Amino acid sequence: MDIDDFFSRDITLLVGIDKARLLKDELNIYTYEDLLKHYPFRYEDRSRLFTIASLTPATSSVQLQGYVTNLQKIDKGKKKLVAQFEDQTGELQLIWFHNFSWIIKKIKPNVLYRIWGKPVFLPQGSIQMMHPEVCLVERLQKKKDKLLPLYHATEKLKRHQLDTKGIAFLQSKLLSQLRTTIGETLPNYLLTRYQLSSFKEAFQNIHFPDNESLLRQAQRRLKFEELFYIQLKLLKQKRIYSTKQNGKIFNDLSLFNIFYHYHLPFHLTDGQKQAIREIYCDIASGKQMNRLLQGDVGSGKTIVAFLAMLMVVSSKVQVAVMAPTEILAHQHFERFRVFAQHLNLNIALLTGSTKKKEREHILYRLKVGLLPIVVGTHALLSDAVSFNELGFFVIDEQHRFGVAQRAGLLTKNQVYAPHILIMTATPIPRTLAMTFYGDLDLSTIYELPSGRKPIKTQHYYENFRLKVFQLIKEQLLLGRQIYIVYPLVEASAVLDYHNLMDGYTSVSTAFPNTPIGIIHGKMDAPAKEIEMKRFEKNETGILVATTVIEVGINVPNATVILIESAERFGLSQLHQLRGRVGRGSAQSYCILMTDYRLNKIGKKRMEVMVKTNNGFEIAELDLKLRGPGDLMGVQQSGILNLKIADLSKDAAILEVARGIAKDIIQQDPNFQQPDHLVIHKEYTRLLVSAGDWNRVG
Numbered sequence: 001m002d003i004d005d006f007f008s009r010d011i012t013l014l015v016g017i018d019k020a021r022l023l024k025d026e027l028n029i030y031t032y033e034d035l036l037k038h039y040p041f042r043y044e045d046r047s048r049l050f051t052i053a054s055l056t057p058a059t060s061s062v063q064l065q066g067y068v069t070n071l072q073k074i075d076k077g078k079k080k081l082v083a084q085f086e087d088q089t090g091e092l093q094l095i096w097f098h099n100f101s102w103i104i105k106k107i108k109p110n111v112l113y114r115i116w117g118k119p120v121f122l123p124q125g126s127i128q129m130m131h132p133e134v135c136l137v138e139r140l141q142k143k144k145d146k147l148l149p150l151y152h153a154t155e156k157l158k159r160h161q162l163d164t165k166g167i168a169f170l171q172s173k174l175l176s177q178l179r180t181t182i183g184e185t186l187p188n189y190l191l192t193r194y195q196l197s198s199f200k201e202a203f204q205n206i207h208f209p210d211n212e213s214l215l216r217q218a219q220r221r222l223k224f225e226e227l228f229y230i231q232l233k234l235l236k237q238k239r240i241y242s243t244k245q246n247g248k249i250f251n252d253l254s255l256f257n258i259f260y261h262y263h264l265p266f267h268l269t270d271g272q273k274q275a276i277r278e279i280y281c282d283i284a285s286g287k288q289m290n291r292l293l294q295g296d297v298g299s300g301k302t303i304v305a306f307l308a309m310l311m312v313v314s315s316k317v318q319v320a321v322m323a324p325t326e327i328l329a330h331q332h333f334e335r336f337r338v339f340a341q342h343l344n345l346n347i348a349l350l351t352g353s354t355k356k357k358e359r360e361h362i363l364y365r366l367k368v369g370l371l372p373i374v375v376g377t378h379a380l381l382s383d384a385v386s387f388n389e390l391g392f393f394v395i396d397e398q399h400r401f402g403v404a405q406r407a408g409l410l411t412k413n414q415v416y417a418p419h420i421l422i423m424t425a426t427p428i429p430r431t432l433a434m435t436f437y438g439d440l441d442l443s444t445i446y447e448l449p450s451g452r453k454p455i456k457t458q459h460y461y462e463n464f465r466l467k468v469f470q471l472i473k474e475q476l477l478l479g480r481q482i483y484i485v486y487p488l489v490e491a492s493a494v495l496d497y498h499n500l501m502d503g504y505t506s507v508s509t510a511f512p513n514t515p516i517g518i519i520h521g522k523m524d525a526p527a528k529e530i531e532m533k534r535f536e537k538n539e540t541g542i543l544v545a546t547t548v549i550e551v552g553i554n555v556p557n558a559t560v561i562l563i564e565s566a567e568r569f570g571l572s573q574l575h576q577l578r579g580r581v582g583r584g585s586a587q588s589y590c591i592l593m594t595d596y597r598l599n600k601i602g603k604k605r606m607e608v609m610v611k612t613n614n615g616f617e618i619a620e621l622d623l624k625l626r627g628p629g630d631l632m633g634v635q636q637s638g639i640l641n642l643k644i645a646d647l648s649k650d651a652a653i654l655e656v657a658r659g660i661a662k663d664i665i666q667q668d669p670n671f672q673q674p675d676h677l678v679i680h681k682e683y684t685r686l687l688v689s690a691g692d693w694n695r696v697g
């Protein structure tokens with residue numbers, strides 16, 4: 001039997017109809033492959049012997065060896081059996097509450113036993129172990145010391161002998177069958193070059209490792225394989241896409257040059273220049289651009305986008321810029337309008353709240369090609385919007401804009417696929433970028449424009465509120481403006497609203513002479529915009545807000561952002577919020593207010609925020625603290641159905657896997673070389689199997 005047949009076998013063949021149904025319902029295990037890839041979540045180390053003296057309250061389950069004495073049945077109260085256990089270094093108490101009659105029969109004095117259990121430290125310092133496993137050392141010697149696998153199982157499974165032991169038993173049955181299968185899922189030259197375990201070794205040792213080192217090797221191989229095939233798929237998609245979609249070549253730089261030499265308001269940073277070069281390479285090359293531009297808040301992505309837009313507009317082709325919110329669309333519009341005026345370029349703003357008459361006018365001018373630049377929200381995607389010739393689509397602050405949505409953009413030009421630039425100020429850790437945007441090209445601006453003063457970040461508990469208000473007062477006296485942000489959790493929208501209103505009232509009382517604005521999700525777009533405008537024009541000194549101000553807003557005169565209940569925000573979000581200040585030349589402050597009761601993760605987040613201003617560093621830490629699903633907001637998307645690899649830990653393996661996948665796709669995109677036949681087979685198997693892999697991307 002080859003791997004293909006083996007993997008696809010229905011689990012019923014192994015366990016019968018009833019248990020198969022349970023495994024399907026409870027663990028989504030349908031096939032032999034599903035079961036084999038139901039990896040242990042942990043291993044009990046039965047290869048190591050501990051001494052009693054070395055135990056600490058932090059010790060988890062351990063294995064000890066020694067003598068059992070003083071076996072005593074206690075009938076008072078709850079019936080139990082107690083005994084003394086001692087080795088050369090100390091003693092502890094064993095306790096059984098039920099089923100102990102056979103233990104009484106079994107245990108003998110002066111015989112060496114090996115026990116397994118979790119030590120519990122009592123306040124006086126003595127140690128207990130409840131319901132330990134007890135084994136005669138004599139008997140044990142015949143078995144090998146091993147790491148014992150522990151498997152996830154539900155209560156229902158446990159009631160039907162499918163607990164961790166039951167599952168281990170099934171795995172061993174499967175593994176003995178696997179031994180007679182033929183095949184490999186990775187080419188031999190990769191196994192040799194990267195010292196990866198073979199397919200069979202890996203499965204044997206992931207379930208029943210003889211020692212730690214064999215386990216690591218098995219994990220490495222299986223993680224590599226998992227990541228390798230995902231990368232292969234992403235890169236193949238990218239290749240198919242870029243060979244299918246011929247991009248239109250734009251190489252008229254006349255407007256670009258005029259703007260660059262005469263109207264650029266500042267010198268570009270090296271990162272900005274590099275990004276522009278990369279974009280130009282794409283759009284002058286004849287391939288369709290699909291590029292993600294990432295750069296920390298304030299790194300100056302807007303001007304990069306504008307310069308890129310000019311490269312297209314020079315050829316009398318249209319450009320659309322889409323922002324996630326009306327506020328942001330509006331702000332972009334204002335900034336682009338100032339730039340565009342220098343070049344006498346028409347530009348319009350199209351959002352859900354654009355009035356009918358104006359909308360019709362805009363739609364008409366887009367259709368006949370009188371309008372080179374349009375800025376807007378998702379309204380741009382509606383069917384009503386059609387272009388004379390759309391050549392370039394810029395998407396701001398939407399790194400979650402997926403493959404499907406990008407495909408939707410392509411319908412806006414029936415002749416060729418417009419170039420696409422996606423911008424994000426949420427730095428994405430490399431591993432995530434490689435997995436989620438494996439099909440995009442990536443430009444990164446690492447530095448901020450020079451001359452910025454780093455934002456000072458401070459963390460205060462509630463009782464320092466007066467001090468914080470003092471700082472705000474001082475800044476107001478200097479003519480600066482303040483953001484005060486309240487968290488928003490959808491689950492309790494009403495409560496949030498109350499918090500916000502309470503906050504507004506107390507801020508109004510504390511700063512009676514300062515005009516205060518308020519902005520939140522329940523307001524309609526025009527109302528929000530009015531508030532935003534007032535703040536931008538410095539008509540309000542303080543803006544009390546929910547996270548609607550999170551993305552992109554630019555008010556350089558604002559120097560303080562006070563974040564209330566900061567513990568309720570994720571790291572990346574806190575960093576985003578902090579980016580609302582520090583946009584001018586003055587010193588800015590970010591103040592994180594939290595409750596006293598701060599859990600470990602909350603504390604860690606505050607420490608990180610105080611310590612670093614670097615968004616890339618923060619993104620990496622956020623990934624470690626929260627995991628990839630939370631970070632990308634795509635828990636269910638399938639791509640995270642990684643069975644063994646962990647994007648927060650396996651960056652090194654991922655880099656290698658991607659590198660190899662890249663080489664292979666370049667040299668042999670259809671896996672036709674003899675030593676790639678095994679890849680071809682596995683790739684095809686993964687594609688057709690109804691497994692999770694199919695949903696990737």
Ligand code: ADP
Pocket residue numbers: 266267268269272295296297298299300301302303425449450554583
């Ligand atoms: P983001 O990358 O967060 O979108 P923006 O494009 O909004 O950043 O730029 C933030 C601020 O920095 C803006 O006020 C912009 O005019 C300014 N800026 C951008 N690039 C430079 C630069 N090279 N030198 C000085 N200021 C710059």
Ligand code: MG
Pocket residue numbers: 301302396425552
């Ligand atoms: Mg921006």
